[in-house]
Amino acid sequence: MNIFINAMLFLIGLCLGSFVNMLGYRTAINYKLLKRPKTKTQRPNDNRSYCDFCGKQLSWYENVPIVSWLVLRGKTKCCHKKLPAEYPLVELAMGILFSLQSTNFNLQSIIFLVMIVLLVFSLVFDLKYMILPDFSTYILIVIAAIFFHNWLSGLGAGLFLLALHVGTKGRGLGMGDVKLALFMGLLLGWPKIILAFYIAFVAGAIVGVTLMVLKKANRKTMVPFGPFLIGGTLVSWWFGDLIIKSVKLFL
Numbered sequence: 567m568n569i570f571i572n573a574m575l576f577l578i579g580l581c582l583g584s585f586v587n588m589l590g591y592r593t594a595i596n597y598k599l600l601k602r603p604k605t606k607t608q609r610p611n612d613n614r615s616y617c618d619f620c621g622k623q624l625s626w627y628e629n630v631p632i633v634s635w636l637v638l639r640g641k642t643k644c645c646h647k648k649l650p651a652e653y654p655l656v657e658l659a660m661g662i663l664f665s666l667q668s669t670n671f672n673l674q675s676i677i678f679l680v681m682i683v684l685l686v687f688s689l690v691f692d693l694k695y696m697i698l699p700d701f702s703t704y705i706l707i708v709i710a711a712i713f714f715h716n717w718l719s720g721l722g723a724g725l726f727l728l729a730l731h732v733g734t735k736g737r738g739l740g741m742g743d744v745k746l747a748l749f750m751g752l753l754l755g756w757p758k759i760i761l762a763f764y765i766a767f768v769a770g771a772i773v774g775v776t777l778m779v780l781k782k783a784n785r786k787t788m789v790p791f792g793p794f795l796i797g798g799t800l801v802s803w804w805f806g807d808l809i810i811k812s813v814k815l816f817l
């Protein structure tokens with residue numbers, strides 16, 4: 567029975583992965599980071615039922631998560647433009663993240679599924695465009711404020727990153743990261759927020775140095791920090807108790 571529920575969660579995750587891709591596309595157009603495709607016919611709305619490139623209406627089999635991308639070999643059927651590999655990857659990642667959820671549903675696990683959708687969206691958007699969209703972070707802040715209310719660590723985390731933002735004159739961290747830190751503190755509370763920051767800064771440093779060694783980056787290259795903060799949040803949320811307990815054993 568549980569396996570059946572996990573399989574259903576996987577499928578729901580796949581479909582919400584498609585939703586995340588569509589949301590990223592629409593947000594990029596709203597932020598004027600992408601051009602709206604020109605079409606002869608007036609489009610009723612901007613959902614993914616229309617080709618990103620030529621605006622042609624898609625048939626159902628061009629819109630099945632992962633499968634369509636594989637069958638069409640990563641190209642649109644109508645105009646043979648390359649479809650980014652990030653589409654099926656996001657769908658797969660969402661399917662896996664959803665299927666790993668515990669199947670004894672309670673309010674907290676359902677809230678967390680909603681947060682995963684927003685966090686994956688923010689992570690992918692920040693990787694691609696170096697922006698953490700405000701609307702996504704604001705929804706996360708409201709959810710965390712209502713259900714987790716760790717006010718002190720929220721305030722502390724936000725102020726800490728604000729100090730870094732001001733101290734680095736905005737070169738290291740953006741205001742998007744500061745707002746995300748407020749959410750992280752509200753959600754995680756003390757001491758898990760410290761663990762989340764620790765993971766984010768260490769992982770960020772390792773990736774930064776690796777990129778420099780591989781000559782894919784230099785000191786001036788901007789690397790988005792949001793994905794590290796979000797990764798740290800998820801690890802601390804899932805394994806925080808375990809990690810903190812093990813660390814205490816060694817101290």
Ligand SMILES: [Zn+2]
Pocket residue numbers: 617618619620621622642643644645646
């Ligand atoms: Zn097309």
